[in-house]
Amino acid sequence: MNFTEQDVLKALSHVDDPDLHKDLVTLNMVRDIVVNGNALSFSVYLTTPACPLKDMIKNACLTAISHFIGDHVVVNINMTADVTADKKTNAALPNVRNIIAVGSGKGGVGKSTIAAALATTLSKMGANVGILDADIYGPSIPILFGVQNHQIEMEVVEGRELMKPVMAGEIKLFSIGFLSNPNEAVVWRGPMISKALQQFITGVNWGQLDYLIIDLPPGTGDIQLTLAQTLPISGAVIVTTPQNVAIADARKACAMFNMQPINIPILGIVENMSYFIPEDAPDKKYFIFGKGGAQQLAEQFKSQVLGSLPISVELMNDSDQGKMYTTAALENFTEIAQQLARQLAINNSLN
Numbered sequence: 001m002n003f004t005e006q007d008v009l010k011a012l013s014h015v016d017d018p019d020l021h022k023d024l025v026t027l028n029m030v031r032d033i034v035v036n037g038n039a040l041s042f043s044v045y046l047t048t049p050a051c052p053l054k055d056m057i058k059n060a061c062l063t064a065i066s067h068f069i070g071d072h073v074v075v076n077i078n079m080t081a082d083v084t085a086d087k088k089t090n091a092a093l094p095n096v097r098n099i100i101a102v103g104s105g106k107g108g109v110g111k112s113t114i115a116a117a118l119a120t121t122l123s124k125m126g127a128n129v130g131i132l133d134a135d136i137y138g139p140s141i142p143i144l145f146g147v148q149n150h151q152i153e154m155e156v157v158e159g160r161e162l163m164k165p166v167m168a169g170e171i172k173l174f175s176i177g178f179l180s181n182p183n184e185a186v187v188w189r190g191p192m193i194s195k196a197l198q199q200f201i202t203g204v205n206w207g208q209l210d211y212l213i214i215d216l217p218p219g220t221g222d223i224q225l226t227l228a229q230t231l232p233i234s235g236a237v238i239v240t241t242p243q244n245v246a247i248a249d250a251r252k253a254c255a256m257f258n259m260q261p262i263n264i265p266i267l268g269i270v271e272n273m274s275y276f277i278p279e280d281a282p283d284k285k286y287f288i289f290g291k292g293g294a295q296q297l298a299e300q301f302k303s304q305v306l307g308s309l310p311i312s313v314e315l316m317n318d319s320d321q322g323k324m325y326t327t328a329a330l331e332n333f334t335e336i337a338q339q340l341a342r343q344l345a346i347n348n349s350l351n
């Protein structure tokens with residue numbers, strides 16, 4: 001029995017994106033349909049390559065084709081992605097679809113490690129990713145990727161002289177540490193840093209980015225406030241450890257992002273160093289620093305816990321040695337990256 005492209009679209013209009021609550025055809029996710037006798041191929045463009053619902057949506061498409069057209073059809077689905085943009089970010093920076101700020105109230109909770117790991121995970125999933133290290137106190141992104149001795153080069157793009165980002169695999173990175181004399185920079189005030197960062201955002205040849213991740217300096221002072229006000233940030237990820245002192249500082253960070261007129265959505269909270277699993281007793285899980293604080297914080301700010309990460313000697317050693325791109329500890333970040341990308345896509349669909 002013959003069928004047409006229209007039949008395919010009609011069948012797939014019965015498949016909803018569970019997060020966006022609309023069907024795939026209305027969302028313009030179904031493209032490149034080719035019908036050849038009994039053979040059908042098409043692409044589904046998800047809102048992010050990190051979509052945790054990829055397999056579920058693919059299966060729903062197969063079921064719909066079989067049900068509405070027939071089980072004689074030989075279907076080949078190419079699951080791909082066209083990352084949706086935050087309108088605010090994209091209006092300010094036409095090459096950048098989303099900016100994710102990674103912040104915390106307290107220092108040393110693992111913000112840079114998590115920013116680097118999320119960037120790497122999203123990049124390996126197929127997204128175009130950049131990281132901007134905005135931490136003047138301790139620019140650690142170059143160390144995490146082992147590029148701390150890199151010299152910045154310039155290149156001319158369409159008549160403009162731009163700084164070349166440093167590559168870590170497919171990730172483009174840039175750090176305030178590449179340029180500033182650190183002893184000088186630490187006395188900078190918010191507006192100066194904000195101005196420098198604006199220049200990094202527009203003066204670096206980032207190319208097309210699905211996600212630009214900004215590693216913010218710790219704290220909720222003048223500097224963080226100016227950055228939150230001046231950069232077109234799509235959403236924030238707050239990192240905390242389980243101790244009450246860390247949660248109290250993370251609460252201040254959430255309150256800052258929530259403040260009017262800043263109003264930056266809190267995409268979620270990552271609880272770092274949540275528990276410890278001994279190597280010689282992998283069935284045991286010790287909650288050394290306490291439990292439950294991140295969840296309470298998420299509820300207070302109507303957000304979510306994106307995930308909890310174990311204390312990992314491997315992560316610590318590999319990041320210290322600049323092996324962030326290849327560390328096996330990245331496996332702990334898959335779900336967090338998926339949940340983060342998913343929340344951004346949901347927010348983008350509502351704007």
Ligand SMILES: Nc1ncnc2c1ncn2[C@@H]1O[C@H](COP(=O)(O)OP(=O)(O)OP(=O)(O)O)[C@@H](O)[C@H]1O
Pocket residue numbers: 104106107108109110111112113114135138140217218272273309310311312313315316317319320
């Ligand atoms: N889950 C973890 N397990 C073990 N060590 C970790 C973990 N997360 C981070 N670390 C280690 O903790 C230290 C601090 O991490 P990191 O530099 O990422 O924190 P930060 O919040 O960015 O700090 P700062 O406030 O100074 O910017 C690093 O040595 C890092 O390797």
Ligand SMILES: [Mg+2]
Pocket residue numbers: 111112113135138140215
């Ligand atoms: Mg840091």
